[in-house]
Amino acid sequence: MTLPSHAHGADDLCTAGTTLYERALAEGRVRSEAAEAAPCLTRYGLLRADAEDPAWLRPTAPAVALPRLLETVGHRIARHRSRAANLATTFESLMALAPRHAAPAGPSAITVLNGLPVIQKAVAQALAETSKELLSIQPGGFRPPEILAKSLPDAKGALSRGGRMRTLYQHTSRHSLSVFGYHDQLQGDTEVRTLDEVTDRLFVFDRVVAFIPASKDRSVALEIRLPALVEHLAAAFECLWSLATPMYPHAEELPSSNGITARQQAIAHLLVDGLTDSEIALRLGMNVRTARVHIAKLSAVLGSSSRAQLGYLIGRSGILRRQN
Template identity: 25%
Template sequence: MTAMAIRPGPGLDEAADTVYRTMLRARHWVREDLADRLGWPVDQLDAVVTELIADGLVAASAELPDALRAVDPALALPALAARRSRGPQSAVDVARYATERPKAFSGLDDAVAYVERLTASVKSEVVQLVPAYLPGSFEFSRQVAEAVLRRGATLRAVWSSAILEEPGAAEHAAWLAARWSAPRVVDAVPMRATVVDGITAVLHDEQGHAGVIRGARALDSLSRAAERLWARGVEVTAARTKPETPPADARNELVLRLLADGLTDDAIARRIGVSVRTVRNDVAGTMAKLKARSRFQAGVRAVQLGLI
C-alpha cells in the first residue's frame, strides 16, 4: 500500500499508520469492511484498532452503530504529541495525515470531523446547544473538550434536561464541572448547534444532515438564542462527583496554559473564578516544582514535560 511507504506519524508503527490513513478516507467503517479493504484478518485489525482507540485516533461512529471512525488529525495528533512530548512535530504530523481526509461534507460523521477541526483551532470560545444525548458524539467527547480547554478557550454547553438521565452524559457533566466548564440545562433545546469563536457554526437537523454558517452577522440570531438559553440554564452541579473547588493540580495546569497564552494574573483569576492571590500562589508553587527561575522558564519546562 502507498501509505506503508510514508514515514509513520507520531510514534505509530507501520500497522497503526496504515489503518489510521485508511480510516481517514471514509466517514466510518465496520470492522469487517475495513479488514477486507486492508486484506487483514479481523483479529489482527482488532489489535491495531484497540491501540488507535487508546491513543485517541479512533472513536465510535456517531452515525452508524458498531462502526468506527478516524478522529480528525487536527484534533487527535496534537493531543497525542503533547502526551508523548513531541511538541512542534505535531504540526508536521497533522499536515501529513490531513491529505487523507475526504473533502466532501456529508453525513453525521463528516460533520463530527469538521467540528473537531474547528475546535482544534479555537481562539476564544466554543458554544454547544445539545437537544439529546448521542453516544460517540463530539459534545460528549473528553478529547474535544480537552482540546478547547488546552488552548485556554471557554467551553459553554447547554443541554436539554432529559440528557442527564443518561449515565454517560451525567459522567461527562461531572468531568466538565471539575474543569470549570459545567454544562447548563434547560427544559428543551430547540436545535443542535456548535458555534466556534462566534464566527462559524455547524447545525444539525433531525435527519442527521448538517450545514455550516459563517460570519458574525449571519450568526447573529443563533448567537442571541444561545445567549438566552445559557442565561436561563441551570448549572449542572448535582452530577458532580468531585468537590466544588477543582483539584489544585488541575487548576495549576490551567494556570500554566493561560500564562503560556499571555494572560495576566488578573485575567487568569477572572477566567477561572479564583483570587489573584491564589493565582500567584499557584504560579509560585509550580515554579518551585519545576525548579524554574522565571515564569517563562516554567512554561518551557511545562511544555517539555507535556504538562500543557
C-alpha cells in the first residue's frame, strides 16, 4: 500500500525516492525491499524488476523515463482542455435561455456574464477581494500596454495584501516589452512562464472564483464559484505551469536540439497534424508572417524543398519524439 507521505506526483519526487534512484543509477540495481521506503519509484516506472532476479530492481535510464512521464502529463493536460471545451460548449447553448428562465446565480454557482464591461467589472471585483493567489493564462503574443495598465492598480493591491501572482503566456510574449514593463511595475511576488500553446484565457483568484470565456469572441464569460470546478481549473493551470519555461523575474532560454528550436518543434507537430499556416499562427499566438518564417527555417534545417517533403522529413527526423 502506498504510504501517504508518498502521495505526490513524479514532478515532485520525495527525498527518499530521489536518494534511492540516484543510488540505483550509480550501482546499477538495488534490492527490492529497499523500494518499500519509496514506492513512488516503482509507481512512476523509475525502478523495474530485474528480469533475471526479481529480488533486485534496476533503474530506468533518465533519458527513457523523462519522455514517458512528460507524455503522461501531456495526456492529462489534453483531458483538462477537452473538459473545459465541453463545459464552454454546453453553456454556450444555454446562454439564450439564461436571462428569461434562470434564477439569479448565488455565491456557489456559475454566473453568465454578458458583455465586456460586465466581465471586466466582475473580474476587477474578484481581484479586489484577492489576498492569497492569482493564477492567469493569457493566450496570444502582444499585450496592449493600455490593457495591462488598467489592471495594474488592482493587481498591485492584491500583491500588497500578501498575494502571489503566477501568469502563463505563450512564448511569443517573450518579445513584448509591455509585458516585462507591467510585471516590473507590480513590485511583488509575481512570476511568469511561457509555453508554445496554452488553453483559452483563465483567471483563478484565491481558488475561490474562476473566470473562463464562454463564446469565441469572448463577449460572454462564466464566473465560476463551484469549489470542485474551480479546483479542477487550478489543477489544469498547475499541469501547464510545470511544463512551462520561466520568463520573469529570471528568464531561461528556450531549449533547442540539433538546431531545432522548441518553437520549430511545436510547428512541426502542427504541420504533421495538417494545420494551415494561419491555423498554426493562431495556435501559437503569432502572426502568419512569423509562422512562415519559422516554417522556412525548419525546412532549411531539414533540407526540404516542398511542403509535402517537409512532412516526410519531419517524421523521419525524430522531432516529434523529442520532449522539452
